[in-house]
Amino acid sequence: MKITFCCTDTKAEPWLQGLAAALPGADVSMWQPGAPQADYAVVWAPPQQFMDEQAGVKALFNIGAGVDALLQLRLPPDALVVRLDDAGMAVQMAEYVCHAVIRHFREFDGYEADTKAGRWGYRKPRLRSDFPIGVMGLGVLGERVARALAQFEFPINGWSRSPKAIDGVRAFAGAEQFHSFLAASRVLVNLLPLTPETANVMNQDTLGRLLPGGYVINVARGAHLVDGDLLALLASGHVAGATLDVFRTEPLPADHAFWGHPRIILTPHTSARTLREESIAQIVGKIGALARGEPIAGIVNAGRGY
Structure with missing residues (x-):
C-alpha cells in the first residue's frame, strides 16, 4: 500500500x-x-x-x-x-462559540473597557430569553455547538438544508424556513459548508432579518460573509457586534476595515484546529x-x- x-x-x-x-x-x-x-x-x-x-x-x-x-x-x-x-474539532468549536456568545451576552467587553479606564460599575443583567441563538448548519460541528449552547439555557434555533431533530433545538429546514429562522434569532452562528449556494449568504438582506441588536459569529468560511454589508449594519446599529474567525483573504489584509473596529473581535482562523x-x-x-x-x-x- x-x-x-x-x-x-x-x-x-x-x-x-x-x-x-x-x-x-x-x-x-x-x-x-x-x-x-x-x-x-x-x-x-x-x-x-x-x-x-x-x-x-x-x-x-x-x-x-x-x-x-x-x-x-x-x-x-x-x-x-x-x-x-x-x-477533536467539534469540542474546540463548541468552546470557541460558547465563549463568543457568553462574552457578548454578559457584556464582558464593556467590563474590560471599564477596568482599563479605572471605572467600577455594573450593567443590568440581560435575559437569556431575549437572546435566541441561531446555529446555521447542523453537521457534526454545528450539532455539537447547538447542544453546548443549549446547556446555558439560551433559546436555540437550528437551520439546515434538510430536517434535523436535536434535543433542545428548535429546528428549521430548507429555503422555505430560512427567513423564519433568521427572524427568530438575535445571535447568528455560521457553520455552513461553503458551496456556490451558500457563498455570500450573510449579507444585507439576511443579516437585516435578525432581531434588532443582532450578533454575528462566523467560524465557517470568509466567503459566506459580505464584509461591506456587515460594516453597514454595524454602523446602523441593527447588528451590535461580531466575532469573526475566517476571512475572504487570509491573513486579513492590513488595510481591512475589520482591523481596529470597536465592535468586531478577530481571531486568525483558529476556532477549531x-x-x-x-x-x-x-x-x-x-x-x-x-x-x-x-x-x-x-x-x-x-x-x-x-
Missing part, C-alpha cells in the same frame, strides 16, 4: 511518522512532482498538478473540516473525497475499512459540496 501526503502549509514530518507508525509495511511519503502513483492520499489544499498526476488514487483524505478548496480542483475520476468526521494524532487514527481506520470493502463515514457528495 502506498500513501502520499500533500498538505500545503503543514509540517509534513510528524504526519509522515505518525502514518508510518500506524500502518506498518505501508509506503508513506511526501508527494513530489512526478512521484509514483499512490493508493491513498492525505491532502490539504493540494495543487492541480497533484490531482492530474495521481489520477488512480482511491481516496483523498482531507485533513480540515471544509472541502471547498478541494472541490474547486479537477479531481481523479474514481477517487472518494473523505472528510474528517470530527478529530486539526489534531494530528486523532486525525491519523481516523484516517488509518478508514483506510482499513476501505481495504476490507466496508462502508465509511465522511464521504463527500461533490454535487452538494459537503
Whole structure:
C-alpha cells in the first residue's frame, strides 16, 4: 500500500511518522512532482498538478473540516473525497462559540473597557430569553455547538438544508424556513459548508432579518460573509457586534476595515484546529475499512459540496 501526503502549509514530518507508525509495511511519503502513483492520499489544499498526476488514487483524505478548496480542483475520476468526521474539532468549536456568545451576552467587553479606564460599575443583567441563538448548519460541528449552547439555557434555533431533530433545538429546514429562522434569532452562528449556494449568504438582506441588536459569529468560511454589508449594519446599529474567525483573504489584509473596529473581535482562523494524532487514527481506520470493502463515514457528495 502506498500513501502520499500533500498538505500545503503543514509540517509534513510528524504526519509522515505518525502514518508510518500506524500502518506498518505501508509506503508513506511526501508527494513530489512526478512521484509514483499512490493508493491513498492525505491532502490539504493540494495543487492541480497533484490531482492530474495521481489520477488512480482511491481516496483523498482531507485533513480540515471544509472541502471547498478541494472541490474547486479537477479531481481523479474514481477517487472518494473523505472528510474528517470530527478529530477533536467539534469540542474546540463548541468552546470557541460558547465563549463568543457568553462574552457578548454578559457584556464582558464593556467590563474590560471599564477596568482599563479605572471605572467600577455594573450593567443590568440581560435575559437569556431575549437572546435566541441561531446555529446555521447542523453537521457534526454545528450539532455539537447547538447542544453546548443549549446547556446555558439560551433559546436555540437550528437551520439546515434538510430536517434535523436535536434535543433542545428548535429546528428549521430548507429555503422555505430560512427567513423564519433568521427572524427568530438575535445571535447568528455560521457553520455552513461553503458551496456556490451558500457563498455570500450573510449579507444585507439576511443579516437585516435578525432581531434588532443582532450578533454575528462566523467560524465557517470568509466567503459566506459580505464584509461591506456587515460594516453597514454595524454602523446602523441593527447588528451590535461580531466575532469573526475566517476571512475572504487570509491573513486579513492590513488595510481591512475589520482591523481596529470597536465592535468586531478577530481571531486568525483558529476556532477549531486539526489534531494530528486523532486525525491519523481516523484516517488509518478508514483506510482499513476501505481495504476490507466496508462502508465509511465522511464521504463527500461533490454535487452538494459537503
